[in-house]
Amino acid sequence: MNCQETRRRLDDYLEGDLGSDESRALERHTDGCDACRRELAETRRLLDEALGLRVGLQPGRELWGDIEARLEPRRAPLAGAASRWLAGLVPPGGGLRWAAAGATLAGILVATLTLVGPSSVRRSVPNPVLRPGATTALSVATAGQRQAAAAEAPIFQVRRDLAATLEGADATLDPVTVREVERNLAILDEATGEIRAALEDQPSSIHLNRLLASQYQMEAEVLRRLHRL
Amino acid sequence: MPRELQPERSDERLVRLAQKGDTAAFESLYRSNLQRIYALAMRMLRNPSAAEEATQEVFVRAWERLRSFRRDSLFSSWLHRMTVNLILDQLRARQRFDERFVEEPEAADLKPARQPRHPPAAARLDLEAAVALLPEQARMVFLLHDVEGYRHREIAGLLEIAEGTSKAHLHRARRQLRKDLAR
Numbered sequence: 215m216n217c218q219e220t221r222r223r224l225d226d227y228l229e230g231d232l233g234s235d236e237s238r239a240l241e242r243h244t245d246g247c248d249a250c251r252r253e254l255a256e257t258r259r260l261l262d263e264a265l266g267l268r269v270g271l272q273p274g275r276e277l278w279g280d281i282e283a284r285l286e287p288r289r290a291p292l293a294g295a296a297s298r299w300l301a302g303l304v305p306p307g308g309g310l311r312w313a314a315a316g317a318t319l320a321g322i323l324v325a326t327l328t329l330v331g332p333s334s335v336r337r338s339v340p341n342p343v344l345r346p347g348a349t350t351a352l353s354v355a356t357a358g359q360r361q362a363a364a365a366e367a368p369i370f371q372v373r374r375d376l377a378a379t380l381e382g383a384d385a386t387l388d389p390v391t392v393r394e395v396e397r398n399l400a401i402l403d404e405a406t407g408e409i410r411a412a413l414e415d416q417p418s419s420i421h422l423n424r425l426l427a428s429q430y431q432m433e434a435e436v437l438r439r440l441h442r443l
Numbered sequence: 444m445p446r447e448l449q450p451e452r453s454d455e456r457l458v459r460l461a462q463k464g465d466t467a468a469f470e471s472l473y474r475s476n477l478q479r480i481y482a483l484a485m486r487m488l489r490n491p492s493a494a495e496e497a498t499q500e501v502f503v504r505a506w507e508r509l510r511s512f513r514r515d516s517l518f519s520s521w522l523h524r525m526t527v528n529l530i531l532d533q534l535r536a537r538q539r540f541d542e543r544f545v546e547e548p549e550a551a552d553l554k555p556a557r558q559p560r561h562p563p564a565a566a567r568l569d570l571e572a573a574v575a576l577l578p579e580q581a582r583m584v585f586l587l588h589d590v591e592g593y594r595h596r597e598i599a600g601l602l603e604i605a606e607g608t609s610k611a612h613l614h615r616a617r618r619q620l621r622k623d624l625a626r
């Protein structure tokens with residue numbers, strides 16, 4: 215390998231892109247050629263210094279205030295209410311309390327929960343009387359929203375029946391159980407409301423629509439568990 | 444993804460919180476990434492106020508897109524790439540990219556930073572100044588390749604040039620820098 219070739223291949227050599235034969239040929243040349251050896255050493259030193267430029271620089275002024283002022287407030291669909299709801303789903307000893315809901319509640323639920331199976335996803339008529347907000351989700355017909363709305367429909371029925379059960383059962387059910395169920399439903403409502411509010415800001419957000427749909431699925435799941443107990 | 448970036452475990456937790464809307468967590472992410480992002484912007488744009496604006500824009504954009512961030516990648520790398528893309532977009536949008544290629548840098552733009560946290564070593568100051576003097580594309584390629592660790596293939600994609608062109612720019616940049624730093 216001569217000087218010209220060596221200079222031309224130096225970058226590839228440093229990049230590790232030369233084959234072993236070529237690398238050895240280049241090294242043989244630089245071993246015997248002062249000029250090329252110096253070129254290689256200088257380039258290596260430059261690369262070392264270049265890595266030194268990776269250190270950060272401090273801007274001349276504080277930028278956070280302006281940035282913060284431009285951050286759109288973000289609803290936190292699963293941060294607050296939903297995580298509390300999930301926590302409430304399996305509370306310490308909660309299984310026992312759910313169990314106390316007893317046969318009355320389960321008896322009512324058994325009829326409605328059958329609506330929540332996979333086949334019911336095709337149902338697409340939510341109950342606008344119960345939840346006027348549902349029409350908002352339906353007015354923009356993204357796939358995610360249709361999915362969410364479809365998942366929503368049977369839930370409304372379940373909720374209505376559950377609410378009616380709780381109302382009518384107040385006298386007979388363990389008050390602790392009733393409060394527990396009501397508390398969980400309230401948290402659940404809050405979480406759903408947060409997702410819905412976020413959806414109004416970003417109606418086409420696939421992420422939010424999926425969240426909403428999964429929220430309903432989780433809701434169905436908790437009601438199924440309630441039913442099983 | 445740039446080579447040699449260490450995973451930042453603490454970022455993961457902060458990203459999760461910020462994705463849920465926690466601005467305090469996002470501010471922490473901002474603080475820990477600010478200097479690298481600003482330095483990159485500064486070296487790409489060579490102008491402190493333009494670099495500050497770009498930095499702000501990057502973090503605002505990061506907030507808006509945080510939900511799309513995949514947690515299996517590094518937040519710093521994600522932010523980094525967003526910065527490069529944003530600045531290159533800006534330069535293209537102003538349709539000055541090609542003109543800048545031959546534009547003489549303004550003397551005022553050569554100062555590396557107004558208030559570096561640690562006073563840079565003398566050699567680095569020299570290199571900063573020499574880098575700022577490079578023609579636009581050679582500078583971009585040098586910064587992305589030799590400073591930030593991008594591969595030619597990635598740089599070619601970012602700059603919308605051929606891989607061979609990226610290599611040629613790097614070769615030219617290195618030769619020029621060695622000449623300018625000759626001592």
Ligand SMILES: [Zn+2]
Nearest residue numbers: 216217247250
């Ligand atoms: Zn030689």
